[in-house]
Amino acid sequence: MRTLLLLPLLLLGAMAQAADHGEALYQVYCVQCHGVQGNGKGVNAAHMSVQPRDHTDTQEMSARTDEELFKVIQQGGKSINKSVLMPTWGGNLSDDDIRALVAHLRRMCCTKQ
Amino acid sequence: MKRTIAPGIVVLLAASLPLAVQADVAADVQQQCGGCHALSHDYASQDISERAQRKGPPLDYAGNKFQRDWLATWLEKPVRIRPAGIFPPARVSQGPNGDVVDPATLPAHPAVPAAQAAAIADYLMTLTPRNDLIKAETWQPGTIAERMGKMNFGKFKGCDGCHQDEPGVGGVSGPELYTAWRRLQPAFISSYIADPVAWDAHSMMPRGDSNSDAVHKLADYLKVIGEKQP
Numbered sequence: 001m002r003t004l005l006l007l008p009l010l011l012l013g014a015m016a017q018a019a020d021h022g023e024a025l026y027q028v029y030c031v032q033c034h035g036v037q038g039n040g041k042g043v044n045a046a047h048m049s050v051q052p053r054d055h056t057d058t059q060e061m062s063a064r065t066d067e068e069l070f071k072v073i074q075q076g077g078k079s080i081n082k083s084v085l086m087p088t089w090g091g092n093l094s095d096d097d098i099r100a101l102v103a104h105l106r107r108m109c110c111t112k113q
Numbered sequence: 114m115k116r117t118i119a120p121g122i123v124v125l126l127a128a129s130l131p132l133a134v135q136a137d138v139a140a141d142v143q144q145q146c147g148g149c150h151a152l153s154h155d156y157a158s159q160d161i162s163e164r165a166q167r168k169g170p171p172l173d174y175a176g177n178k179f180q181r182d183w184l185a186t187w188l189e190k191p192v193r194i195r196p197a198g199i200f201p202p203a204r205v206s207q208g209p210n211g212d213v214v215d216p217a218t219l220p221a222h223p224a225v226p227a228a229q230a231a232a233i234a235d236y237l238m239t240l241t242p243r244n245d246l247i248k249a250e251t252w253q254p255g256t257i258a259e260r261m262g263k264m265n266f267g268k269f270k271g272c273d274g275c276h277q278d279e280p281g282v283g284g285v286s287g288p289e290l291y292t293a294w295r296r297l298q299p300a301f302i303s304s305y306i307a308d309p310v311a312w313d314a315h316s317m318m319p320r321g322d323s324n325s326d327a328v329h330k331l332a333d334y335l336k337v338i339g340e341k342q343p
Contacts, residue, residue: 083271
């Protein structure tokens with residue numbers, strides 16, 4: 001019984017840990033375009049023909065599944081018929097890294113703090 | 114007997130002098146440059162958080178990367194290559210339209226007297242731990258119509274999202290590339306475009322899926338625009 005009660009807590013802890021790792025990755029690979037605040041207004045955004053996604057936009061982000069987010073990070077914007085300005089990160093990041101980024105995106109877009 | 118030994122000693126001393134000088138320069142580089150630049154690294158075994166701690170680009174493979182004469186000249190009169198510094202998130206402030214580079218936070222590289230700059234450049238050129246990557250490179254620098262090259266660089270490959278191919282044109286998080294041909298070795302340019310992660314496990318440049326022809330087209334474009342630079 002105690003195990004059953006602990007399981008959700010352990011899962012939540014693991015998810016938070018993944019999101020923390022995702023946040024560290026986000027700071028290195030994503031904020032240049034998506035912004036320090038994740039609002040799509042990074043230092044490069046002003047020079048881009050297509051504006052980066054606002055990751056704090058709950059409505060827009062809720063329309064994307066985790067699988068789609070994983071795919072666009074791994075294989076780039078072209079893989080979902082979006083801009084080539086979103087690069088392919090699959091050569092830099094492991095699958096676990098990308099899952100951590102997705103967890104961070106979910107926390108950023110859809111968890112009100 | 115003494116007559117034969119004495120010149121021999123002089124010859125030996127003269128021969129060992131460059132090594133001694135090089136040892137001095139190595140110590141100088143360690144002391145002067147090591148505080149900001151990695152002179153050895155194992156980024157692959159480190160956590161990603163190390164990327165934010167860097168104060169300058171790694172120099173441990175400088176001899177595989179730079180053009181010696183450019184390096185000596187640059188050390189004497191440094192100009193900014195990375196508009197947003199080595200780690201852009203640390204250099205931004207919030208403007209009305211989003212993140213902007215805060216110039217006040219960008220440290221200036223110290224200028225080095227000419228003789229010292231030449232000695233440092235000579236020493237750095239001896240650091241060639243990635244000859245394997247250089248030797249594997251097949252790019253024969255060629256040419257490309259500038260207009261086509263620019264379209265490929267921007268519209269097709271999206272490099273202009275992070276890099277400038279002319280002053281003030283393009284993204285600011287990556288190093289400007291209009292002088293890349295002047296400062297970097299041809300084989301390094303092509304190799305780094307093809308696989309930046311092989312050079313730096315935490316490179317902020319994506320390892321794309323371009324084939325070697327596509328990589329060489331981009332490298333040719335950097336040559337074309339670089340040759341226009343004064």
